[in-house]
Each structure stands twice: as C-alpha cells, then as structure tokens.
Amino acid sequence: MDKSSLEARRILLIIGGGIAAYKCLDLIRRLRERGASVRAIMTGAAHEFVTPLSVSSLTGEKVFTDLFDLTDEAEMGHIELSRDADLLLVAPATADLMARMAGGLANDLATTALLATDKPVLIAPAMNVRMWEHAATQRNIATLAQDGISFVGPNEGDMACGEFGPGRMAEPMEIVGAVEAHFGEAAFAADQPLKGLKALVTSGPTHEPIDPVRYIANRSSGKQGHAIAAALATLGAETVLVAGPTATPDPAGVSVRHVETADEMLAACEAALPADIAICAAAVADWRVEASAEQKMKKKNGEDGLHLKLKQNPDILATLSALKGRKRPRLVVGFAAETEKVIEHATDKRMRKGCDWIVANDVSPATGIMGGDDNLVHIITAEGAEDWPRASKRDVARRLAHRVADHFRKGKSAT
Known part of the structure; x- marks a missing residue:
C-alpha cells in the first residue's frame, strides 16, 4: 500500500x-x-x-x-x-x-x-x-x-x-x-503532453444524397470519434474535429467542422492541414450515387425496383497517409469496423491504406457495439496487435490519447 x-x-x-x-x-x-x-x-x-x-x-x-x-x-x-x-x-x-x-x-x-x-x-x-x-x-x-x-x-x-x-x-x-x-x-x-501539437479527427457517418430527401449512410453515432477529439484536447492538442451528421453533441475545447458528404469531409480535412496527428474515426460511406436526382424520385406503378449507379467515394485515410513530406501528419491512425476476422482484415487494411496504426473494432451484431456506448478494439501497428478489453467509448478514447502522447513523448517516428 x-x-x-x-x-x-x-x-x-x-x-x-x-x-x-x-x-x-x-x-x-x-x-x-x-x-x-x-x-x-x-x-x-x-x-x-x-x-x-x-x-x-x-x-x-x-x-x-x-x-x-x-x-x-x-x-x-x-x-x-x-x-x-x-x-x-x-x-x-x-x-x-x-x-x-x-x-x-x-x-x-x-x-x-x-x-x-x-x-x-x-x-x-x-x-x-x-x-x-x-x-x-x-x-x-x-x-x-x-x-x-x-x-x-x-x-x-x-x-x-x-x-x-x-x-x-x-x-x-x-x-x-x-x-x-x-x-x-x-x-x-495537467502535464499537457500534447501541447504544441495539432490534431485532426474525423467522426460520424457521411450522408450521400440519392435525391433531396434520401441518402446512403450507415449506423455510426460519432460517439467514438467525438470522444477521441475531446481526449486529445484534454491532453493539450489543438484539435479540429470534422464531423459528419450525428446527434452526438460537439465536444468542448474542440474546433468543429460540420459536413455531410465524403467529398465535403475530405475538403475539410485538407483545409485543416498541416497537422501532427490525424485520426480517421469517421465511418465514411464507400459509395455515392453517380448522379443524384435534383427532385424527389417518385415510385411508379409497375416498376419492379430502382437501379442506382454508384461510384466510389474518395478514400480519406489513404489520401492523408499518402501525403509527402511535411504535408503528411506525423502519425496517421485509421479505424476498421469489422464483423469477422477482425485482426486479419485490419492488418491488411493498414498495409493497403498506408497509415501508421489501425484501431480495429468488432461490430458484429453479437457485440451490440455499433451505435452503442462501448467498444472492443485492437490496436494494429507495425509491431503487431494489442488487444484492449471492452470499455466505454470514452475510456477507449482516453487510452488511445495516452497511447498517442506516449508515442510523441518518446520521440518516435511513425511506426
């Protein structure tokens, strides 16, 4: 004792x-x-x-x-x-x-x-x-x-x-x-270990319009990304949060940029650079409608379905990771929401995207995590995988912010 x-x-x-x-x-x-x-x-x-x-x-x-x-x-x-x-x-x-x-x-x-x-x-x-x-x-x-x-x-x-x-x-x-x-x-x-550093965080879903009243989206609540932005700010980082449409309140002490679509989110991220830390926690829609309708689309009798032509959205994590020289954040962290083979798929994603760390979270239906208040994550780095216990999203955010602070305090280059 x-x-x-x-x-x-x-x-x-x-x-x-x-x-x-x-x-x-x-x-x-x-x-x-x-x-x-x-x-x-x-x-x-x-x-x-x-x-x-x-x-x-x-x-x-x-x-x-x-x-x-x-x-x-x-x-x-x-x-x-x-x-x-x-x-x-x-x-x-x-x-x-x-x-x-x-x-x-x-x-x-x-x-x-x-x-x-x-x-x-x-x-x-x-x-x-x-x-x-x-x-x-x-x-x-x-x-x-x-x-x-x-x-x-x-x-x-x-x-x-x-x-x-x-x-x-x-x-x-x-x-x-x-x-x-x-x-x-x-x-x-109180030691403010991230003071003097600038952090960029993305959070929430994106809404990709089909017409003025319909859109493509997902179940992301933004709770995890918002909590990460708050935790980084608490440790002294000058933090910019780029937030998709979400009911989660803006965190205190953070500069927030509200966006709707993936294109808008990428533009807001690029405008927030340079940054020392980039954490891409947003669940960006992978696809958008190639040509969204200007007026509400009407159902017609006799139609057996609706066919939409989709195109890929910009890959924000890969874009930030591929920046050269001082334009690239010194530490780029992505998220991988997986329903199976969580570590295997997240490890592959880290390599494909070129980021430094991946926070892999299990969002299979059995966990009840998607949109909830808890998270179950693994941190994937060049050294391997760290298994973290299930915890509240706020506690996960705090632990991740501490991990980021330790990384910079030790003076490591991105691993």
Missing part, C-alpha cells in the same frame, strides 16, 4: 440507499489509509443500512444529511461541500439516485451537491440485475456518461435478492483503484 497515493486529496462521498452501503465503511477506511480526507453525505434511504455515527467515526468528520439544516448551511453549505472536494464519489449509486442525477433533480442534499458541482464525479452503481438491465436505467447511464460522469462497476455475481447477474457494487479496493486512476489521469492531463 502506498500511503501517499491519495495524499491531501479531498473526496466527498455520497452514500446512496442500498444494501451495498455497508461496503462504504471499508471504503472510507481504505481511502483514508492512502492519505485522502473524506466527507460524507448520506441520503435518507442510506440511514436504513448504515448509521451516520458509523460513517462519522471513520471519516473523522460530521456527516451531512439534511438540505434544510440551517446550522449545516451556515457551517458548510451544499455549494461549498462540492466546491471543497477534488472528487465526488457516489457509492452505492442506486437506480433511483442515478435517475435523479440524469434528470438534473435537486430534491435532497445529495442531488443538490451533485448538481451544484463543477468537480469530477465517479459513481459505483449497485442495484438488482433487472433494474440495471431496464431500458430506463440504460438511458440514464448513457446520459450520465455523456455528461462526463465516470463509472466503476457494477460487477456480476450473487445478489442479496437471490438473483445473479450484473448489479453488484464494485468492491472497496476496486473503487479505490478507480479513484487513484482518476487522479493519475488528471495529473497526466
């Missing part, structure tokens, strides 16, 4: 009302062993599982519970509670508490502190497997992730209700590890 790993870090622990709340007593002890100071807010339901006296004894601090306690408001208001912390940690994060967070509610001290904070938030979900898998909870998870909230767990296993599946709160040491990783990543980002 490194007793100084969290030295002087201030953590505001918000304890939700679930059976897993008992684990928070050990969690507090483990955090304090590593040098962190811990203040705690308990929801009303949390009192049913652990007592404020137990929590106070371990934190060495008063436990906060009531939004309308005037004495507490004078001593440590809900705004000040969140501002005074380096990290807000929610454990257990029940389905109800997550729903209220996702909805922006502030109907008790816990949710008010969460809504009032501008500090990072890490949550450890805990609930029945049916509640975890419910569509409403999954929508709330997606909303919270999009809002920048990080997750640790839940784990799969036996539950107090007698069922088995995902929903168990992560163990105290897993949560401690996530807290340590958060501060390690924050320190890495």
Whole structure:
C-alpha cells in the first residue's frame, strides 16, 4: 500500500440507499489509509443500512444529511461541500439516485451537491440485475456518461435478492483503484503532453444524397470519434474535429467542422492541414450515387425496383497517409469496423491504406457495439496487435490519447 497515493486529496462521498452501503465503511477506511480526507453525505434511504455515527467515526468528520439544516448551511453549505472536494464519489449509486442525477433533480442534499458541482464525479452503481438491465436505467447511464460522469462497476455475481447477474457494487479496493486512476489521469492531463501539437479527427457517418430527401449512410453515432477529439484536447492538442451528421453533441475545447458528404469531409480535412496527428474515426460511406436526382424520385406503378449507379467515394485515410513530406501528419491512425476476422482484415487494411496504426473494432451484431456506448478494439501497428478489453467509448478514447502522447513523448517516428 502506498500511503501517499491519495495524499491531501479531498473526496466527498455520497452514500446512496442500498444494501451495498455497508461496503462504504471499508471504503472510507481504505481511502483514508492512502492519505485522502473524506466527507460524507448520506441520503435518507442510506440511514436504513448504515448509521451516520458509523460513517462519522471513520471519516473523522460530521456527516451531512439534511438540505434544510440551517446550522449545516451556515457551517458548510451544499455549494461549498462540492466546491471543497477534488472528487465526488457516489457509492452505492442506486437506480433511483442515478435517475435523479440524469434528470438534473435537486430534491435532497445529495442531488443538490451533485448538481451544484463543477468537480469530477465517479459513481459505483449497485442495484438488482433487472433494474440495471431496464431500458430506463440504460438511458440514464448513457446520459450520465455523456455528461462526463465516470463509472466503476457494477460487477456480476450473487445478489442479496437471490438473483445473479450484473448489479453488484464494485468492491472497496476496486473503487479505490478507480479513484487513484482518476487522479493519475488528471495529473497526466495537467502535464499537457500534447501541447504544441495539432490534431485532426474525423467522426460520424457521411450522408450521400440519392435525391433531396434520401441518402446512403450507415449506423455510426460519432460517439467514438467525438470522444477521441475531446481526449486529445484534454491532453493539450489543438484539435479540429470534422464531423459528419450525428446527434452526438460537439465536444468542448474542440474546433468543429460540420459536413455531410465524403467529398465535403475530405475538403475539410485538407483545409485543416498541416497537422501532427490525424485520426480517421469517421465511418465514411464507400459509395455515392453517380448522379443524384435534383427532385424527389417518385415510385411508379409497375416498376419492379430502382437501379442506382454508384461510384466510389474518395478514400480519406489513404489520401492523408499518402501525403509527402511535411504535408503528411506525423502519425496517421485509421479505424476498421469489422464483423469477422477482425485482426486479419485490419492488418491488411493498414498495409493497403498506408497509415501508421489501425484501431480495429468488432461490430458484429453479437457485440451490440455499433451505435452503442462501448467498444472492443485492437490496436494494429507495425509491431503487431494489442488487444484492449471492452470499455466505454470514452475510456477507449482516453487510452488511445495516452497511447498517442506516449508515442510523441518518446520521440518516435511513425511506426
């Protein structure tokens, strides 16, 4: 144990009302062993599982519970509670508490502190497997992730209700590890390892018009490319994002160029050069209609089908990779969405396109990844393939940005 790993870090622990709340007593002890100071807010339901006296004894601090306690408001208001912390940690994060967070509610001290904070938030979900898998909870998870909230767990296993599946709160040491990783990543980002470098990222699908109301496209959501642009910007890169049509919000701190077609995307990329880094995460349509109709095409009785003549779109990844001298980005990274023989096909694509790395992701129907919030990737370089575990697209983006930073920090030429 490194007793100084969290030295002087201030953590505001918000304890939700679930059976897993008992684990928070050990969690507090483990955090304090590593040098962190811990203040705690308990929801009303949390009192049913652990007592404020137990929590106070371990934190060495008063436990906060009531939004309308005037004495507490004078001593440590809900705004000040969140501002005074380096990290807000929610454990257990029940389905109800997550729903209220996702909805922006502030109907008790816990949710008010969460809504009032501008500090990072890490949550450890805990609930029945049916509640975890419910569509409403999954929508709330997606909303919270999009809002920048990080997750640790839940784990799969036996539950107090007698069922088995995902929903168990992560163990105290897993949560401690996530807290340590958060501060390690924050320190890495604070060093701005990509400062002075320019990054170009493509994201989302392209829409190739058939007529004014129809187009050729694919199921890309743009979530992965947008997350990569945000992660590079966080590490200090001056980042330009060329985005196809997507409902994913523009990331903060990034210059965004919105486009529709592959031709427009290529032109925007060329206008953004020179760049040190180019990451082509967009799912560019391979073909477009050779001559799209100027008016909406009408169905005619007796027709047995519609025949469209297609032509290939420009290959943006290959075009950037083939640039010569200083016009070529020092590191060109492509994406390969594959449904079978993922590594084999991605390795071949790297050679054909001439790029330095390929991020190969398995989008076969069984993975449920296309358009979702997770990704399962392999990094293909001249040295071989790296297998990464399935993770959220935001975590994949962070890891890729760190990989890019390490590449430039070591002063390597493109491999």
